[in-house]
Amino acid sequence: MTTEVIDPYNDPKKPLLVVISGPSGVGKDVTIERMKGLGYPFHFVVTATTRPIRPGEVHGKDYFFISMGEFAAMIEQDELLEYAVVYGDYKGIPKSQVRQALASGKDVIMRIDVQGAETIRGIAPHAVLIYISAESEEALVHRLRQRKTETEGQLAMRIATARQEQKKVGVFDYVVVNKEDELDETCQTIAAIINAEKCRVHRPEVIL
Amino acid sequence: MTTEVIDPYNDPKKPLLVVISGPSGVGKDVTIERMKGLGYPFHFVVTATTRPIRPGEVHGKDYFFISMGEFAAMIEQDELLEYAVVYGDYKGIPKSQVRQALASGKDVIMRIDVQGAETIRGIAPHAVLIYISAESEEALVHRLRQRKTETEGQLAMRIATARQEQKKVGVFDYVVVNKEDELDETCQTIAAIINAEKCRVHRPEVIL
Numbered sequence: 001m002t003t004e005v006i007d008p009y010n011d012p013k014k015p016l017l018v019v020i021s022g023p024s025g026v027g028k029d030v031t032i033e034r035m036k037g038l039g040y041p042f043h044f045v046v047t048a049t050t051r052p053i054r055p056g057e058v059h060g061k062d063y064f065f066i067s068m069g070e071f072a073a074m075i076e077q078d079e080l081l082e083y084a085v086v087y088g089d090y091k092g093i094p095k096s097q098v099r100q101a102l103a104s105g106k107d108v109i110m111r112i113d114v115q116g117a118e119t120i121r122g123i124a125p126h127a128v129l130i131y132i133s134a135e136s137e138e139a140l141v142h143r144l145r146q147r148k149t150e151t152e153g154q155l156a157m158r159i160a161t162a163r164q165e166q167k168k169v170g171v172f173d174y175v176v177v178n179k180e181d182e183l184d185e186t187c188q189t190i191a192a193i194i195n196a197e198k199c200r201v202h203r204p205e206v207i208l
Numbered sequence: 209m210t211t212e213v214i215d216p217y218n219d220p221k222k223p224l225l226v227v228i229s230g231p232s233g234v235g236k237d238v239t240i241e242r243m244k245g246l247g248y249p250f251h252f253v254v255t256a257t258t259r260p261i262r263p264g265e266v267h268g269k270d271y272f273f274i275s276m277g278e279f280a281a282m283i284e285q286d287e288l289l290e291y292a293v294v295y296g297d298y299k300g301i302p303k304s305q306v307r308q309a310l311a312s313g314k315d316v317i318m319r320i321d322v323q324g325a326e327t328i329r330g331i332a333p334h335a336v337l338i339y340i341s342a343e344s345e346e347a348l349v350h351r352l353r354q355r356k357t358e359t360e361g362q363l364a365m366r367i368a369t370a371r372q373e374q375k376k377v378g379v380f381d382y383v384v385v386n387k388e389d390e391l392d393e394t395c396q397t398i399a400a401i402i403n404a405e406k407c408r409v410h411r412p413e414v415i416l
Contacts, residue, residue, distance in 0.1 A: 009342075009345060131409065134217075135217070169409055170409060172409050173409060173410075174407040175409050193400075199401060202378070
């Protein structure tokens with residue numbers, strides 16, 4: 001990775017690629033939803049999925065709902081930044097969307113699981129990787145239990161996975177502790193990180 | 209410089225050493241004064257000087273006014289983080305003050321000239337170095353002229369110095385462009401940088 005020293009008198013403030021990650025139940029989705037609501041001027045990436053559309057969902061807003069054939073073609077053409085099979089459905093991030101948003105000068109925010117974030121680190125070393133953490137394992141388990149969407153077995157699996165994911169924090173650039181009832185503080189801290197990153201003197205070259 | 213990976217479940221949020229620097233006339237002093245006024249919870253370093261106290265100045269607030277003998281003793285005992293001779297008067301930053309503030313858990317903000325910032329980089333690699341820049345050389349020259357405190361010769365000297373200092377931006381971590389009439393934005397950006405730095409996963413060890 002090469003870096004350039006910016007010229008303060010002629011600073012184009014290049015847009016950033018920001019990854020929001022963290023264990024299941026930590027609050028990644030609500031954080032991003034709140035940031036959208038607060039009107040931050042970022043491009044929030046829409047994931048492509050082969051999962052069937054559910055009532056109330058909007059194509060292009062919640063997901064890009066595409067066929068297995070279309071998804072396969074995107075893999076074939078190396079048009080996905082990252083993809084994974086989640087409970088039998090394919091999910092992936094279209095490179096074209098990210099490229100277009102960056103080209104328009106907007107900072108791009110992506111929500112990806114911890115394993116996906118590691119992949120992004122490998123292919124886009126200039127990306128800013130933010131790990132959202134609970135304040136403690138007890139707090140995380142409490143939040144997972146509150147969702148009441150998992151069986152005890154699924155819950156045990158999520159907790160075990162979260163414990164493994166927490167060990168991957170070294171892959172990330174920043175960790176933001178998303179405290180219970182402090183969602184706005186979490187959003188502000190993410191915005192502060194983006195603001196600060198745009199002021200870095202040594203800026204890695206952005207290639208995608 | 210060794211770094212440690214922080215544990216999000218047990219994060220003591222160590223205080224930071226922050227250096228605010230930049231060329232003469234860029235607005236370092238007004239920025240720090242405004243930050244004090246806005247009530248940011250930082251410790252703003254008070255410089256020690258051998259210059260005689262002026263009417264209206266307060267010992268321990270504007271400066272620590274000390275004798276040449278006291279200053280010499282501090283140099284002798286390696287009790288100054290950095291010092292310089294400015295127009296015949298000695299100015300320096302007492303290490304003890306910085307140590308005490310850091311020990312109390314407060315982030316420490318120091319205002320130092322560009323050469324001094326380079327010195328700090330050498331002795332405290334963990335320090336966060338912020339370079340304040342004007343939006344253009346014309347803007348900087350305009351502000352220097354507005355002060356009306358310098359002769360044309362002094363002004364030419366300051367402009368030449370500023371040009372050299374601007375080339376040192378690579379020594380710094382961040383550059384904040386202090387735009388005319390945007391002082392609050394400058395303060396907010398500095399606060400965002402401090403907020404972001406406290407979230408870094410790889411945190412350099414703090415030794416002073």
